[in-house]
Amino acid sequence: MSDKKTRSQGHDSLFHSDRVKDWCAGCGDFGILRSLEKTLDRMQLLPDQVAVFGGIGCSGKTPYYLKTYGIHTLHGRVLPFATGAKLAKPGLTVIAVGGDGDGLSIGAGHLVNAGRRNVDLTYIIFDNGVYGLTKGQASPTLHYGEQTRAMSAPSMLEHINPLSLALTAGFTWIGRGYAYNVEQLCDLIEQAIRHPGSALLTVLQPCPIYNQLHDKDWYAGKDLGNGKGRLYSLQDEGYDPVVQLDAGQALQEEKMIQCLSAAQQWGTRIPTGVFIQDLSKPRLLDHITQQHPGYTSPSPAEQPVCDKHGRPLSRLDTLFDALSVHIPNANSSQS
Amino acid sequence: MQRQCYEIAWRIGGPQGSGIDLLTNIFGRACASCGLNVFGHREYHSNIIGRHSYFDLCISPEPITSHRESPDVLVTFDAESLCRHLVTVADGGRVLFAADDAEVPLDSLPFLDARFKGALNNTLSEAGLPRNTAGLLEQARHRSVQLLAIPYLEMLTAMADECDLSRHQAARAINTLAVAASAALLGLDDGLLIALLKRAFGKDQAIFSLNARAVTKAYEFVDEQHSASASRPWQLNQPTDRETLFLNGSQSVALGKLAAGLAFQTYYPISPASDESVFLEAQNPVPLRNGDHAAPVILQVEDELAAATMACGAALTGARSATSTSGPGFCLMTESLGWAGMNEVPLVVSLYQRGGPSTGMPTRTEQGDLQFAIHAGHGEFPRLVLASGDIEDCFYDAMQAFNYADRYQLPVIHLLDKTLASSSQTLRRFRYEDKKIDRGERLFNDDPNAIPVDRFALTSSGISPRPLLGQDNAQHWLSGAEHDARGQVSEDPVMREQMMEKRTRKLQQILRDLPLEEKLRIYGDETARFTVVTWGSTKGAVWDAIKRITQSNVEVRAIQVRLLSPFPAGELAQLLTDAAPLVVVECNYSGQLNALLCEHIGRGADHLLVKYSGRPMSGDAVFAALQKIHDGDGLPHSVLRNSNE
Numbered sequence: 001m002s003d004k005k006t007r008s009q010g011h012d013s014l015f016h017s018d019r020v021k022d023w024c025a026g027c028g029d030f031g032i033l034r035s036l037e038k039t040l041d042r043m044q045l046l047p048d049q050v051a052v053f054g055g056i057g058c059s060g061k062t063p064y065y066l067k068t069y070g071i072h073t074l075h076g077r078v079l080p081f082a083t084g085a086k087l088a089k090p091g092l093t094v095i096a097v098g099g100d101g102d103g104l105s106i107g108a109g110h111l112v113n114a115g116r117r118n119v120d121l122t123y124i125i126f127d128n129g130v131y132g133l134t135k136g137q138a139s140p141t142l143h144y145g146e147q148t149r150a151m152s153a154p155s156m157l158e159h160i161n162p163l164s165l166a167l168t169a170g171f172t173w174i175g176r177g178y179a180y181n182v183e184q185l186c187d188l189i190e191q192a193i194r195h196p197g198s199a200l201l202t203v204l205q206p207c208p209i210y211n212q213l214h215d216k217d218w219y220a221g222k223d224l225g226n227g228k229g230r231l232y233s234l235q236d237e238g239y240d241p242v243v244q245l246d247a248g249q250a251l252q253e254e255k256m257i258q259c260l261s262a263a264q265q266w267g268t269r270i271p272t273g274v275f276i277q278d279l280s281k282p283r284l285l286d287h288i289t290q291q292h293p294g295y296t297s298p299s300p301a302e303q304p305v306c307d308k309h310g311r312p313l314s315r316l317d318t319l320f321d322a323l324s325v326h327i328p329n330a331n332s333s334q335s
Numbered sequence: 336m337q338r339q340c341y342e343i344a345w346r347i348g349g350p351q352g353s354g355i356d357l358l359t360n361i362f363g364r365a366c367a368s369c370g371l372n373v374f375g376h377r378e379y380h381s382n383i384i385g386r387h388s389y390f391d392l393c394i395s396p397e398p399i400t401s402h403r404e405s406p407d408v409l410v411t412f413d414a415e416s417l418c419r420h421l422v423t424v425a426d427g428g429r430v431l432f433a434a435d436d437a438e439v440p441l442d443s444l445p446f447l448d449a450r451f452k453g454a455l456n457n458t459l460s461e462a463g464l465p466r467n468t469a470g471l472l473e474q475a476r477h478r479s480v481q482l483l484a485i486p487y488l489e490m491l492t493a494m495a496d497e498c499d500l501s502r503h504q505a506a507r508a509i510n511t512l513a514v515a516a517s518a519a520l521l522g523l524d525d526g527l528l529i530a531l532l533k534r535a536f537g538k539d540q541a542i543f544s545l546n547a548r549a550v551t552k553a554y555e556f557v558d559e560q561h562s563a564s565a566s567r568p569w570q571l572n573q574p575t576d577r578e579t580l581f582l583n584g585s586q587s588v589a590l591g592k593l594a595a596g597l598a599f600q601t602y603y604p605i606s607p608a609s610d611e612s613v614f615l616e617a618q619n620p621v622p623l624r625n626g627d628h629a630a631p632v633i634l635q636v637e638d639e640l641a642a643a644t645m646a647c648g649a650a651l652t653g654a655r656s657a658t659s660t661s662g663p664g665f666c667l668m669t670e671s672l673g674w675a676g677m678n679e680v681p682l683v684v685s686l687y688q689r690g691g692p693s694t695g696m697p698t699r700t701e702q703g704d705l706q707f708a709i710h711a712g713h714g715e716f717p718r719l720v721l722a723s724g725d726i727e728d729c730f731y732d733a734m735q736a737f738n739y740a741d742r743y744q745l746p747v748i749h750l751l752d753k754t755l756a757s758s759s760q761t762l763r764r765f766r767y768e769d770k771k772i773d774r775g776e777r778l779f780n781d782d783p784n785a786i787p788v789d790r791f792a793l794t795s796s797g798i799s800p801r802p803l804l805g806q807d808n809a810q811h812w813l814s815g816a817e818h819d820a821r822g823q824v825s826e827d828p829v830m831r832e833q834m835m836e837k838r839t840r841k842l843q844q845i846l847r848d849l850p851l852e853e854k855l856r857i858y859g860d861e862t863a864r865f866t867v868v869t870w871g872s873t874k875g876a877v878w879d880a881i882k883r884i885t886q887s888n889v890e891v892r893a894i895q896v897r898l899l900s901p902f903p904a905g906e907l908a909q910l911l912t913d914a915a916p917l918v919v920v921e922c923n924y925s926g927q928l929n930a931l932l933c934e935h936i937g938r939g940a941d942h943l944l945v946k947y948s949g950r951p952m953s954g955d956a957v958f959a960a961l962q963k964i965h966d967g968d969g970l971p972h973s974v975l976r977n978s979n980e
Contacts, residue, residue: 019823047786051804053648056815064812064823067787069804071651072814072824073644074674080641084648084656085804087632088599092652092805113637292620292630301652301803303629305596306772312734314594314629315622320764323586325367326577327530 013037014047017067023058026216028179028205032126033065035185036095040068043190045093053082055098055107057133059126062097076107079114079123086121089301090285093193094121101131104140104160114198115169117284122192122199125162128207129214136210148211162202163263163275167256172197172278174259176271178219178231179205184272191274197283204231204270224268234262234273243278252280341568342395343521344425346406347514348416352384354510359390360581360759361535362514365527366394367581367761370573375759376402378950378980381606381697386446387415396571400725400875401954404977410517412487412509414439414468415446418455421471423979426478431516434484440467454978483561485516490552498545508549515553522567525554578764584729584755585610588685591733593621594767598654599632601642606697607753608661608687639664643671643684650680651813653803655737657683662691662704669711672746674815676716679791679799679838681740681775685733688752690949699949700753702871705927708748709900715835717842719743720900722750724856724874726760728897734770735853741775743841744801750899754872754951778802778809786810789820793833797840842901854903856895863890866914867961868940869921870896870928872951877920879954884961891961896928904935916941916964920957923947942969950980
């Protein structure tokens with residue numbers, strides 16, 4: 001496979017698509033898209049091995065802009081779509097992307113249950129506090145009392161904290177990045193993909209059109225006047241998120257409390273980085289494989305169902321036997 | 336009504352949780368093991384323990400395809416069951432009841448519906464009889480019903496002593512006592528019951544011994560007290576072998592799916608659909624002819640939104656994928672159905688209809704979702720809707736549904752209902768080994784320069800060769816938004832028209848491809864003008880009725896419509912040209928198939944027979960209605976009613 005044939009003209013990423021992006025100028029989506037392209041390249045994955053599922057909204061268009069298997073799904077349902085593909089074809093690298101409304105409002109039930117399942121996939125929430133594509137209504141991450149440009153009154157609802165929700169739901173890798181810190185974001189995406197379980201990465205991003213409260217300047221902390229940005233990296237401060245495979249319950253609880261505590265920080269200092277990585281929790285894929293050792297070889301997607309003549313491969317004799325009305329001994333003695 | 340002389344209509348009633356299901360299954364199997372045909376039908380409440388349920392078994396040397404409304408034998412061990420069913424017993428029939436239930440006031444039975452209780456009380460008062468079970472028993476005696484009081488408590492106390500158990504433990508076998516007493520009365524070999532109990536309880540010797548003791552006790556009691564029945568179909572020496580199965584519709588669907596190579600099924604618990612998924616879970620792993628095993632993923636998920644979308648996700652990778660649900664769950668699946676239509680995903684949805692709308696009647700039947708299945712989802716997209724008429728259909732249709740889904744790349748809705756799910760029947764082992772598996776047209780590409788590929792290529796058949804997620808050199812996009820051939824979103828008006836037309840062309844292709852017997856089936860006298868059109872589980876009652884009416888030299892044919900969308904309008908228009916009278920029979924309020932006939936061929940029923948009480952039609956009721964129509968007394972619209980069901 002030569003570079004000339006597979007890479008977009010004049011671009012260094014295998015995953016780069018020439019399609020014109022219809023996001024607004026200054027949108028954080030660009031930073032996330034760029035980070036995805038770079039990370040997938042850096043991990044030396046091939047476009048045939050990756051499937052990117054998108055929800056509905058501006059962020060949901062991401063799959064169109066990547067040259068890999070791209071699936072634009074339904075509002076709120078991106079996780080079950082992605083989970084189905086992963087369970088049927090575990091060899092596929094599966095990434096789900098969507099907005100904060102998609103994942104935390106209409107899709108909240110799926111988010112909670114995806115955490116429980118702990119299937120090896122990466123879910124990136126594009127968190128900008130508004131529903132951009134429907135013209136700026138408040139989304140679940142907008143804080144109580146905040147009023148963005150299109151709103152007629154301040155928000156009357158408490159916000160949802162995606163990190164603490166993900167923790168209680170059971171996600172085993174939880175992280176937060178910022179759309180304009182591509183270097184850190186690439187590192188976080190790679191960790192999330194490499195994590196052998198359910199990973200939730202929430203990415204703070206400005207919506208330059210509708211969210212005037214949390215714009216680039218706000219994240220840069222210009223209003224604070226202390227020369228520092230609001231965002232800082234947990235890892236830079238020595239925060240250790242890892243719960244090892246053999247960690248006891250006490251250590252696991254300690255790390256959960258640490259994660260919950262870090263997740264509550266907001267305002268002048270906003271943590272980014274990895275909040276928790278819990279390797280001790282059971283994974284659905286492991287359980288399925290334990291119950292049915294043949295499950296991954298071949299996977300459900302690759303399991304042949306017929307021979308070369310098109311005849312079914314299944315053999316139902318024993319299943320039929322169990323339903324047969326024949327009673328061997330009794331029947332022979334019946335007069 | 337004229338019945339086959341060796342036919343026995345047997346009914347048992349009892350509180351839920353008392354094990355009548357299991358014992359009915361054992362009794363049915365015992366009858367079937369003598370080479371007889373058995374048809375079982377179950378009615379139950381949406382409740383775990385305590386509410387009334389009953390089971391009908393019809394046993395005959397001839398094939399039977401529906402239940403009987405009036406049993407020849409009624410088996411009870413509680414007063415409520417006795418009160419509910421005594422009036423339905425055929426004249427001259429036999430009733431087994433608890434000796435202690437001989438004088439129970441109707442007003443002391445809390446679960447007896449007020450309407451029904453009032454009606455019974457009124458009848459008793461008018462007849463000058465006491466408003467209790469004694470009054471009802473007396474009424475039955477007047478109709479020459481033979482009444483057998485069984486001293487269950489006495490017998491259970493004795494069994495407790497004999498088996499060294501508490502009375503409470505021994506009381507668990509009251510179901511076995513009751514069923515065995517009826518079997519003894521009918522002259523069935525007790526060895527069959529014992530052998531089947533051994534199979535059911537083999538792992539637990541104490542439980543087996545108790546139940547075996549119950550059989551012996553019941554047979555001893557009946558031998559001492561009563562002469563066994565004269566009609567003993569078991570002595571006909573019908574041939575029997577391992578080829579005969581006794582199974583219900585849920586099991587049949589599940590087996591059909593496994594024969595087809597089901598690789599992925601999701602579900603959310605719902606009555607009456609989840610029995611199928613639970614049965615599937617227990618069959619894993621599935622043996623293959625090459626010695627390997629397949630391990631289909633059968634997964635319980637958070638809701639039906641996830642069930643349908645997850646199955647779509649799996650289907651995109653090439654796994655044969657399905658989900659199984661009932662009306663309320665199907666409501667939640669409609670958005671996924673549109674996505675599957677738009678993205679041409681081979682998705683099989685098994686839809687077990689139940690009484691609607693809303694929660695409706697979760698454990699009762701209805702054919703009320705036909706128009707919903709055809710129209711579910713916003714916008715217009717092709718889907719294939721097929722309906723099984725009996726438990727054998729359930730198997731082959733479930734198998735074929737995957738071929739349709741793969742070949743035409745669309746959602747296939749397999750319409751079933753509570754009647755099929757919980758009816759059981761003796762059938763010959765299904766011959767699936769030579770049925771063709773059709774995975775449809777696939778797209779393969781060796782040329783890395785030729786990617787992305789055209790997932791939705793515009794073709795004359797409307798079918799675009801299908802690449803799979805993760806396939807080498809087959810990168811493409813999928814989108815619930817209108818899209819171009821590569822799957823990229825497009826709002827171009829010409830592209831929109833082309834894609835709408837491409838997708839819809841598949842419907843014409845289906846109508847061209849499918850053989851007549853997949854679209855509809857004709858039973859009875861094919862040349863008759865007297866025509867009965869039906870669909871789904873009602874076919875069983877119609878077929879029973881047709882067989883009986885034919886015996887009185889009436890020429891009549893029945894047409895079972897199997898393919899409901901796309902609708903086989905051409906074939907039906909031709910078949911119905913000379914139909915007179917045209918009768919349409921279905922279990923819903925408005926006559927949904929009749930509406931389809933009017934819509935597609937401009938001709939509706941001369942006589943519409945419907946039922947919407949939540950209970951299925953019986954051959955008895957359809958026979959009576961058809962006879963009336965034949966005699967010129969039929970109405971344009973009749974509701975089949977039975978207030979005792």
